Amino acid sequence: MSVIHEEDEVIILTEKGKRYSVKVVRGRRFHSSEGFIELSSLIGKPYGCVVTSNTGARFVAFKPTLVDIIMHLPRITQIVYPKDLGYIILHADVKPGSRVIEAGTGSAALTIVLASYVKPDGHVYSYDIKQEYLSNADKHLSRLGLKEYVDLKQRDVTAERFDECDVDTVILDLPEPWKVVEASWEALKPSGRFLSLSPTVEQVVETVESLKANGFGDIQCIELMQRYIRAKRGMTRPEFIMRGHTAYIVTARKQVDKE
Numbered sequence: 001m002s003v004i005h006e007e008d009e010v011i012i013l014t015e016k017g018k019r020y021s022v023k024v025v026r027g028r029r030f031h032s033s034e035g036f037i038e039l040s041s042l043i044g045k046p047y048g049c050v051v052t053s054n055t056g057a058r059f060v061a062f063k064p065t066l067v068d069i070i071m072h073l074p075r076i077t078q079i080v081y082p083k084d085l086g087y088i089i090l091h092a093d094v095k096p097g098s099r100v101i102e103a104g105t106g107s108a109a110l111t112i113v114l115a116s117y118v119k120p121d122g123h124v125y126s127y128d129i130k131q132e133y134l135s136n137a138d139k140h141l142s143r144l145g146l147k148e149y150v151d152l153k154q155r156d157v158t159a160e161r162f163d164e165c166d167v168d169t170v171i172l173d174l175p176e177p178w179k180v181v182e183a184s185w186e187a188l189k190p191s192g193r194f195l196s197l198s199p200t201v202e203q204v205v206e207t208v209e210s211l212k213a214n215g216f217g218d219i220q221c222i223e224l225m226q227r228y229i230r231a232k233r234g235m236t237r238p239e240f241i242m243r244g245h246t247a248y249i250v251t252a253r254k255q256v257d258k259e
Contacts (some may be wrong), residue, residue: 004042004049004061011062012037021064021072034059066116069144070109077106080197081246083226085113091251092169092193100185101164101181103157104128104173108137114148114171121170124150124163127157148159159182162187172196177203177250178210185215188254198245204248210248221250256259 004010004024012020014034016170024032024068026040035053047063064072067082080088088110094100094117105111105128114124128134134152141147153163157180162170169192170184177196194216196207204221211219227242 001046002063003044003046006040006043008063010042011064011068012046013060013062014220015057015059017176019068023069041121066113070112073107073109073112073140075107076133076230079107079109079112081226081243083224083243084247084249085110085227086199087222087224087249088171088195088197089113090115091193092171093121093251094118096170098169099164099167100124100182101162101167101170102173103171105137105152107133107181108140110171110173111137111150112140112144112146115141115149115251119146119149122149123164126166127148127153127155127162129154129156157183159246167192169193171193171230175203176206178206179215181207181210181216185258190254190256192254194250194254196250198250199245199247201248204250207250211252215255216252217255218253220252221248223248 004090006026007023008024010022010024010050011029012022013030016034020196025043028039029036030039034057035055035249037051037053049061051059053059065183070082082097092116096118096205098118102124105126111124118124121179131154138152139151144174158176163182166189170188172180178250179244198204218245223245225244227228228239230237230239
């Protein structure tokens with residue numbers, strides 16, 4: 001049975017359904033609008049245990065999932081959301097042993113997910129133009145035990161090529177991904193996967209046209225929406241708030257012949 005230790009991260013789910021990411025530190029309290037608990041009371045208990053706040057509210061301490069980790073990351077840029085991450089991982093065919101180039105490290109949400117999937121034998125090569133973003137990613141990867149699976153590189157990839165070749169996948173989260181399509185073709189192995197994320201239709205059009213001109217096939221573009229359902233007998237209905245547009249995702253495959 002997996003138990004909670006001091007310094008562990010836990011997800012506390014309150015009676016009203018609010019979620020909090022908390023580090024268990026002896027001598028500290030976790031406070032919410034539903035009361036507080038002594039964090040030391042969690043030490044030695046199994047994940048999934050129920051504890052009661054000083055007001056009598058029931059809190060559950062869960063082990064963080066990858067989704068929890070991503071959604072509670074400090075955000076210095078917009079993150080790639082779980083609804084898009086699942087599609088990306090499947091269509092990029094990322095698995096243990098994969099070699100993946102990522103351009104646009106940002107807040108490192110995608111970087112963390114990629115590293116989690118390529119280990120123990122694969123590798124992620126993550127590029128960003130800003131050292132601030134790379135330093136932030138390095139901190140989170142180290143904390144999660146994923147640093148050995150990622151190389152972080154500062155570079156403007158619209159001006160300089162990637163160092164790697166014969167990789168399985170290239171993923172771009174950049175303002176002008178079409179400027180990196182040719183470099184992506186050169187870095188990919190035959191039949192390798194290309195993906196890009198863009199917030200606007202104009203960016204998608206530029207990217208798709210560049211893909212067609214630079215030896216890519218099987219080109220597709222999608223947008224994913226996510227809506228929660230409130231399930232209650234006789235009163236089931238969609239939630240009023242949904243996760244709508246976050247990004248257009250363009251996918252393609254490298255053809256051997258550019259013609």
